[in-house]
Amino acid sequence: MEHSKEFEKLVTDIKPNIKEISVAETLERVENGAMLIDVREDNEWDAEHASGAEHIGRGVIERDIVWKHPDKDKELILYCGGGYRSALAADNLQKMGYTNVYSMIGGWTAWKERMQAEKDSARERTKEIAESFLEKGDATGWFDALYKEAEGNNEKIPWADLEPNKYFVEFAEKTNLQGADRNALVIGCGLGDDARYLHDLGFKVTAFDISPTAIEWARKLHHETDINFLIADLFDAPKQWFQAFDFVLEVYTIQPLPMEMRPQVIDAIANFVKFQGKLVVVTRGREDDEIPPELPWALSRKDLSRFEENGFEQINFKEMPGDEEPPIPRFVVEYFKQ
Numbered sequence: 001m002e003h004s005k006e007f008e009k010l011v012t013d014i015k016p017n018i019k020e021i022s023v024a025e026t027l028e029r030v031e032n033g034a035m036l037i038d039v040r041e042d043n044e045w046d047a048e049h050a051s052g053a054e055h056i057g058r059g060v061i062e063r064d065i066v067w068k069h070p071d072k073d074k075e076l077i078l079y080c081g082g083g084y085r086s087a088l089a090a091d092n093l094q095k096m097g098y099t100n101v102y103s104m105i106g107g108w109t110a111w112k113e114r115m116q117a118e119k120d121s122a123r124e125r126t127k128e129i130a131e132s133f134l135e136k137g138d139a140t141g142w143f144d145a146l147y148k149e150a151e152g153n154n155e156k157i158p159w160a161d162l163e164p165n166k167y168f169v170e171f172a173e174k175t176n177l178q179g180a181d182r183n184a185l186v187i188g189c190g191l192g193d194d195a196r197y198l199h200d201l202g203f204k205v206t207a208f209d210i211s212p213t214a215i216e217w218a219r220k221l222h223h224e225t226d227i228n229f230l231i232a233d234l235f236d237a238p239k240q241w242f243q244a245f246d247f248v249l250e251v252y253t254i255q256p257l258p259m260e261m262r263p264q265v266i267d268a269i270a271n272f273v274k275f276q277g278k279l280v281v282v283t284r285g286r287e288d289d290e291i292p293p294e295l296p297w298a299l300s301r302k303d304l305s306r307f308e309e310n311g312f313e314q315i316n317f318k319e320m321p322g323d324e325e326p327p328i329p330r331f332v333v334e335y336f337k338q
């Protein structure tokens with residue numbers, strides 16, 4: 001929204017009284033214990049917000065701050081959409097006796113730009129690592145190298161946002177998916193957030209990944225659950241898993257493996273599902289006649305038809321737009337094993 005000059009003057013007048021910091025400095029301070037507070041409206045917060053932030057809208061912050069943060073020396077960093085409303089809120093908190101309040105320069109807009117830049121650089125680095133392994137004919141070694149290099153920072157892993165896959169969650173909510181103690185297998189589980197989601201829905205979950213580093217990380221993140229996180233290779237999985245699972249979930253494991261391996265990958269995944277069991281595949285999608293330009297190589301409907309050749313009936317196919325610019329479609333496909 002365009003600012004009136006009266007509003008801009010109001011903010012300019014109080015700016016000398018407050019302290020402002022950049023997004024980079026905010027991230028550092030939050031890491032060291034500062035509290036990040038989103039002062040935007042409820043609808044802005046609901047649409048998206050910084051992870052780890054607390055929401056105290058500008059309309060109520062003076063009323064509620066003392067109850068929520070009684071320590072007036074606590075480091076509080078306020079952000080809004082562009083750094084104006086948070087400046088006004090910071091001024092008021094200082095007047096109330098808070099000594100360590102900051103307003104984040106550029107607000108949510110600057111935060112998002114920074115996150116996008118970090119994502120882009122994580123993607124670039126991922127491609128570099130993947131290419132160096134693929135050149136040597138090693139299709140899977142790069143995953144562990146990437147997890148290792150991340151040293152516990154999930155932002156360095158392009159797919160790891162510590163949340164269950166949102167396209168799968170949408171599918172699960174729409175179909176009212178319930179575990180009811182059925183057993184589930186998660187393919188290439190990475191840091192285990194989809195496994196955790198299935199666990200919370202009441203499934204008995206086994207989740208595996210070829211990367212020992214990812215599995216160690218997933219075990220730590222979800223240590224309070226009884227999810228069975230295991231190091232295993234899809235192409236050399238324990239025999240007792242064959243035709244053994246009521247529900248199998250595959251999210252984004254087919255697409256980063258070389259296209260020529262696709263039939264082999266699909267056959268291996270299909271093999272884990274019990275007679276009359278279900279399989280859900282979440283993947284980047286493309287048209288049959290489109291050639292995916294780069295890793296990860298999106299799947300076409302024709303690629304997916306290999307599941308039908310493995311005795312599955314497709315019972316649900318949903319195409320959703322991805323949230324990148326320009327959006328890459330996502331397919332969420334549900335199969336029933338006949």
Ligand SMILES: C[S@@+](CC[C@H](N)C(=O)[O-])C[C@H]1O[C@@H](n2cnc3c(N)ncnc32)[C@H](O)[C@@H]1O
Nearest residue numbers: 143159188189190209210211233234251252253
């Ligand atoms: C793009 S990531 C997706 C991870 C996770 N499903 C997610 O969506 O966050 C692909 C995952 O598959 C794992 N992976 C690749 N090849 C595998 C194989 N042959 N067997 C088991 N896991 C494999 C990788 O280590 C990686 O964690």
